[in-house]
Amino acid sequence: MSDTQNFVEIRNARKSYGYIEVLKDISLNVERGQIVAIIGPSGSGKSTLLRAINDLDPLTGGEVWLDGVQVNKTLPHRQYEKHINQMREHVGMVFQHFNLFPHLTVRENVTMAPRLLKGISKEEADQLAEEQLRHVGLLDRIDYYPSRLSGGQKQRCAIARALAMKPKLMLFDEATSALDPELVEEVNLVMKKLAEEHMTMIIVTHEMDFAASVCDRVLFMDQGYVVEEGPPEVVFKNPKEERTRAFLRKHLGANK
Amino acid sequence: MGLDFTVVPAWIDTILLGVVWTIAITVAAAVLSFVGGILFAVIALYAPWLVRQPFRLFTWLFMGTPLLLQLFLIYFGLIQIGIDLPAFVAGVIGLGLHFAVYNSELIQTAIIAVDRGQMEAARTLGLSHSQALRKVVVPQAVRDVIPPIGNNMIALLKDSALVSVIGVTELTLSAQLAIGRTYRPFEFYLVAAVCYYIINLGMEAVLRRIERRIALSR
Ligand SMILES: Nc1ncnc2c1ncn2[C@@H]1O[C@H](COP(=O)(O)OP(=O)(O)O)[C@@H](O)[C@H]1O
Ligand SMILES: [Mg+2]
Secondary structure (H helix, E strand, O other): OOOOOOOEEEEEEEEEEOOEEEEEEEEEEEOOOOEEEEEOOOOOOHHHHHHHHOOOOOOOEEEEEEOOEEOOOOOOHHHHHHHHHHHHHOEEEEOOOOOOOOOOOHHHHHHHHHHHHHOOOHHHHHHHHHHHHHHOOOHHHOOOOHHHOOHHHHHHHHHHHHHOOOOOEEEEEOOOOOOOHHHHHHHHHHHHHHHHOOOEEEEEOOOHHHHHHHOOEEEEEEOOEEEEEEOHHHHHHOOOOHHHHHHHHHHHHHHO | OOOOHHHOHHHHHHHHHHHHHHHHHHHHHHHHHHHHHHHHHHHHHHOOHHHHHHHHHHHHHHHHOOHHHHHHHHHHHHHHOOOOOOHHHHHHHHHHHHHHHHHHHHHHHHHHHOOHHHHHHHHHOOOOHHHHHHHHHHHHHHHHOHHHHHHHHHHHHHHHHHHHHHOOOOHHHHHHHHHHHHOOHHHHHHHHHHHHHHHHHHHHHHHHHHHHHHHHOO
């Protein structure tokens, strides 16, 4: 068993594509209720690290633990599939490009997985959809198809879809990067609300202000390494590493 | 001798019965070709090698040989090994499988074209690979190829005339029966052509409705 105070624990994560190593011995601990932001230049391995947590991009070395259970443990194929599907039910993920199911309505997007995996009734599903969509402020679009939603509405629907599985952990991979600037705030507000509800979250983001305002800890990644990590006050205001400073000069300069 | 359509009314029952059989065999074979097409596409893309290879031979057989020969094989050939199918059933299976193979090609291409993020989003929610295929990927793929599948179904209607050779009294064979008694080929073949045309129009109307329904969700 792992030491249980760490809710998410990544130990010596490595990932290679052929000869190219994109994660180089990364370790990370996240406590229950903590919010961690991952920042860094594009191609530094942020998505790969995030996607290793729910095994969407399996690691080539190291371990991922969630709430005392190893996610990427060695099992025969069939058993592993079953295990990983169960683990994923507890980990919500939000993508840059939403990945809503275009052939389903907003309601069906939200309820499809719980209906299939938890065997809830149609009434329970409707109730769940209403509850989750109210939470993200999208109740009035419940019977729309995704194609008729704005980008911000799409992303809020995707968040509701993830939350409908009642995850213990939420992963966000540049959830607002594909949005028009004026639609970013509505998604950020939903994420802030989740923060207030003490959802454990790992957020890959390019928005330094947002990261600074909601996160307990910031990780700066570059070229497959975690270069620097600490509380946002320190990483943003007083970074120790030159690489962090160079990155922040570029990204904060634009905003301020 | 000139055209004389006055002989037609006496045979109207035979012709109408032929229309009914043609519709029946077309609808049954279309359903088989649709469901079979989805199944074949999933097998071709995802089944283990040991299943996929013999399956490719089977596919090649259906694409590379005449439908007429396939119908003979299913109706007359199978009797020899003790499988004695009614002509209608043999016709539905022959037509249905033949067009299932063509539909499968379309659906395979469409499955590959579905955005990778769709499978990822489904898996992330905890769905298994096969659940994700069933609920997310395949429905989208099928939706994308409804128009070309519709074209295949029109071709299927026309090819349904071939089952007359194994003795299903569909429209073409009904016309031939009337001609055999009246010696009026031109009149009855024309009547049959008009009937095919009308059924065709009906099918196209149904297809357009389906396409409109799908367009609503885009
Ligand atoms: N499927 C893949 N095959 C090969 N290289 C990949 C693949 N996915 C990502 N990479 C490489 O891994 C590195 C890290 O990618 P990624 O985690 O997406 O970075 P980030 O999210 O920080 O922009 C990049 O150099 C990228 O080109
Ligand atoms: Mg990325």
